[in-house]
Amino acid sequence: xxxxxxxxxxxIESAPINxxxxxxxxxxxxxxxxxxxxxxxxxxxxxxxxxxxTAPTVAFGWLYLRWGWAGPVxxxxxxxxxxxxxxxxHRASFxxxxxxxxxSCYRRWVYRRKWLAAxxxxxxxxxxxxxxxxxxLKSVRCxxxxxxxxxxxVTGQIPDDFARVSERLAHTFGVRQVKAxxxxxxxxxxxxxxxxxxxxxxxxxxxxxxxxxxxxxxxxRREDGDGYDLRLFGTQVLVVGAxxxxxxxxxxxxxxxxxxxxxxxxxxxxxxxxKGGMELGIGxxxxxxxxxxxxxxxxELIEDAAALAxxxxxxxxxxxxxxxxxxxxxxxxxxxDELASLTAYLTDRxxxxxxxxxxxxxxxxxxxxxxxxxAAIQDPRKEVLPFRDLFPTRxxxxxxxxxxVDLVLGEGMRDRGALCDRIPQSLPGVGFVxxxxxxxxxxxxxxxxxxxxIRDMAHTYGRLRVIDGEVLDGAA
Numbered sequence: 524x525x526x527x528x529x530x531x532x533x534x535i536e537s538a539p540i541n542x543x544x545x546x547x548x549x550x551x552x553x554x555x556x557x558x559x560x561x562x563x564x565x566x567x568x569x570x571x572x573x574x575x576x577t578a579p580t581v582a583f584g585w586l587y588l589r590w591g592w593a594g595p596v597x598x599x600x601x602x603x604x605x606x607x608x609x610x611x612x613h614r615a616s617f618x619x620x621x622x623x624x625x626x627s628c629y630r631r632w633v634y635r636r637k638w639l640a641a642x643x644x645x646x647x648x649x650x651x652x653x654x655x656x657x658x659x660l661k662s663v664r665c666x667x668x669x670x671x672x673x674x675x676x677v678t679g680q681i682p683d684d685f686a687r688v689s690e691r692l693a694h695t696f697g698v699r700q701v702k703a704x705x706x707x708x709x710x711x712x713x714x715x716x717x718x719x720x721x722x723x724x725x726x727x728x729x730x731x732x733x734x735x736x737x738x739x740x741x742x743x744r745r746e747d748g749d750g751y752d753l754r755l756f757g758t759q760v761l762v763v764g765a766x767x768x769x770x771x772x773x774x775x776x777x778x779x780x781x782x783x784x785x786x787x788x789x790x791x792x793x794x795x796x797x798k799g800g801m802e803l804g805i806g807x808x809x810x811x812x813x814x815x816x817x818x819x820x821x822x823e824l825i826e827d828a829a830a831l832a833x834x835x836x837x838x839x840x841x842x843x844x845x846x847x848x849x850x851x852x853x854x855x856x857x858x859x860d861e862l863a864s865l866t867a868y869l870t871d872r873x874x875x876x877x878x879x880x881x882x883x884x885x886x887x888x889x890x891x892x893x894x895x896x897x898a899a900i901q902d903p904r905k906e907v908l909p910f911r912d913l914f915p916t917r918x919x920x921x922x923x924x925x926x927x928v929d930l931v932l933g934e935g936m937r938d939r940g941a942l943c944d945r946i947p948q949s950l951p952g953v954g955f956v957x958x959x960x961x962x963x964x965x966x967x968x969x970x971x972x973x974x975x976x977i978r979d980m981a982h983t984y985g986r987l988r989v990i991d992g993e994v995l996d997g998a999a
Contacts (some may be wrong), residue, residue: 702940764920769952797864808985
């Protein structure tokens, strides 16, 4: 039995070969019958294929013949009134079942017009058996400023093939950015096309949760317009960004989401600010322990956190694999601004080695016992931060070079849409969040707190007890 070559995709026929075909004489009535049947079948197929156009056309034509212009105009006015009442009465259902489906049909038509050119110029078309085979555009789902296009890949393609040419696709379709991610089936890829930018506007401080939800801390807004919740439970968080990129927005957004827990005793914040307290000093009363000038005190604070983690691990041995925060054993969050000052720029080699050893213990063992690290740094090089890989959650803000993106977030993340080097200086607090095990970076803008808002928060929730190793009496 001969082998049959099969390839998945939309086949584009090659140019026909100029050959001379033999003439077969048939009666005229047979030819007319064949042409009539063929034309009728093609007409039926077109009516069904483009029903969203033909059905309204037939309906409006019938209305015009029956009642004149009053018929179609009256129907249009009635539809507008019903749609407006629906939109004002229940906007969510109107968008979901009314507006977005209609817009999806229109956007699918727009993408279909450019599909052949986009696939060929982006080198996603495959030549097989003297034919050109294209990925198939399956469906389009619209949302607020975003379109999700489901594409059936040609046999042999993977989602990363689309991710590598995402910038070409964005220019072809006239959108701000295109991100490729695996679809619900192995032969599908989801192309997320972002038309607008909901993150262009500043994100104001979010309400403080009465009880912190450690698996979903509200810290900002996603690029699809929805809120973004950061998972702190069971992870360590690294924030990397150039000067003025908004590292403080990330830190204070997380601190604000934990603020109520500091008052109830469910959370303890330990702060280290090697820059003399320039960043964290305004909100120092929020921290149970705080060090900003004395490097030996900073080293002692980190070593105390590592000792606490090891002690909890001994107590939890054989009982549970994950610590549950309580007022007696609260969640400890070690907040470090400019980590490189402690791991690379410190001139005291002995003190630097002690800090590195304690941090290695914290990052490798602290997650399960409720001792977490939230660290910010400007320089992501390996010699500056040797244990960068011990941070499962990484946030890349504006970076100076394209090569730094994969260095910070992981290999291939820039191809998947994490364009940290393209973030303008006018958008501080905008960055890409990558969680270990998830191949898709999430673009987020973190909330911005002014100095006065930080002071008010510290006054409301602050209970500073230790600063640079000195015990203080009373609340701030």
